[in-house]
Amino acid sequence: SAVISQKPSRDICQRGTSLTIQCQVDSQVTMMFWYRQQPGQSLTLIATANQGSEATYESGFVIDKFPISRPNLTFSTLTVSNMSPEDSSIYLCSVATDFVRGYTFGSGTRLTVV
């Protein structure tokens, strides 16, 4: 299955600032996804990152708050903008490599906003 490198693994940020999270995959993939996992909760899908077009956002998530880039088939970034303490979560990227092997998840970025 694909190997995902997600950076940074953790960060502590000041409110009002922005953080960009990177997701690098070791093979070309069509679909990449970004999730948020709030403390003690399940994963919530933020958006699907599409190569060559704008990301598709889920209900409750907007591009101004979570801009996403997908410049090629192996890389994507998620920016958490104008952060508040409520944005403190783990952010994970995921890819669908092929139908047989399911979806692969990165190890996540643990974000704390103070």
Next chain:
Amino acid sequence: DAKTTQPNSMESNEEEPVHLPCNHSTISGTDYIHWYRQLPSQGPEYVIHGLTSNVNNRMASLAIAEDRKSSTLILHRATLRDAAVYYCILRDEAEKLVFGKGMKLTVNP
């Protein structure tokens, strides 16, 4: 809203089989049933998936009801490493995985 329903938690004993149930009564004909698990401080890990027929792999077995409205993940011999949160997910036509609350499995030594 989550399309699947799982117990909040289950307990099992090490080296015994474990059956993890999942209800998905509103499943459509094209929805695949996926199972993932999340160990503490890690991202989710793929376990198994299926459409209609029962499936086996090195990690587990998936038994799917004939009407597809429920399924059961079977761990044939639980180990301490199997303690995790298990998610039963329906993958839709858009190929997204929408997670429900999951079920915490505790394995007792």
